[in-house]
Amino acid sequence: MNSVAIRLIVFACVFGGALFGMFLRGVLPEHQLSADSKDTVRIGMGLIGTLTALVLGLLIASAKNFYDTQSSELTEMSAKIVLLDRVLAHYGPETKEDRDLLQSAVARMLDGLWPKDHGQHPQMVPTAAGGEILYDKIQELSPKNDIQRSLQAQALNMGIDLGKMRWMMFEQAGSFISIPLLAMLIFWLAIIFSSFGLFAPSNATSIVTLFVCALSVSGAIFLILEMYSPFQGVMQISSAPLRDALAHLGQ
Numbered sequence: 271m272n273s274v275a276i277r278l279i280v281f282a283c284v285f286g287g288a289l290f291g292m293f294l295r296g297v298l299p300e301h302q303l304s305a306d307s308k309d310t311v312r313i314g315m316g317l318i319g320t321l322t323a324l325v326l327g328l329l330i331a332s333a334k335n336f337y338d339t340q341s342s343e344l345t346e347m348s349a350k351i352v353l354l355d356r357v358l359a360h361y362g363p364e365t366k367e368d369r370d371l372l373q374s375a376v377a378r379m380l381d382g383l384w385p386k387d388h389g390q391h392p393q394m395v396p397t398a399a400g401g402e403i404l405y406d407k408i409q410e411l412s413p414k415n416d417i418q419r420s421l422q423a424q425a426l427n428m429g430i431d432l433g434k435m436r437w438m439m440f441e442q443a444g445s446f447i448s449i450p451l452l453a454m455l456i457f458w459l460a461i462i463f464s465s466f467g468l469f470a471p472s473n474a475t476s477i478v479t480l481f482v483c484a485l486s487v488s489g490a491i492f493l494i495l496e497m498y499s500p501f502q503g504v505m506q507i508s509s510a511p512l513r514d515a516l517a518h519l520g521q
Contacts, residue, residue, distance in 0.1 A: 291467025
């Protein structure tokens, strides 16, 4: 289920809770809505509201941290790709095939992570046609002096680092908000908005206010879900670092 669908479900539950509260206000006997009852509801909703605010804040912070980590890893990987190309270039003309292989691997990575068909899911799984074959090619080099041996060792270390980062990004892509936690958060929000509707006057101003509040809360959850999918949706990580790296390869 995508983030847009989940946002609509959250909005329906939250705003539906507010409307349900307004409905209860009309059917409950007057003594059930006394000042003492209001105070009890306020105390209970204050506790639930505090829990909800804490959980929502933690989810936003966690999602933002995940998004920033993925973006930072992409930028670092792009820089190391250019550096690997320069090391191979300094090795000598015999690395021409290796540099072409690196360039084609980066181009495939770009097409996989940011497919031209927006309806297609990003390809997060690293392929052997990229880093592993390039690593084998670098190992097959026959250095003729100490400088080439040093450059080969540096290139191999960079190849290992790039492979680690690529697989790390793949493993992290499986991160997602806990479904039970999300369900409990929605339940708390529905209860809170039901209490709002229970004591809100039945007029257009109250309904519009509750509508906007429900829209805002569902929007926050939408942003959380979007940040957990940084290579698709409306909050995609920019492909500029990797495209810039590709433009500098082979020079």
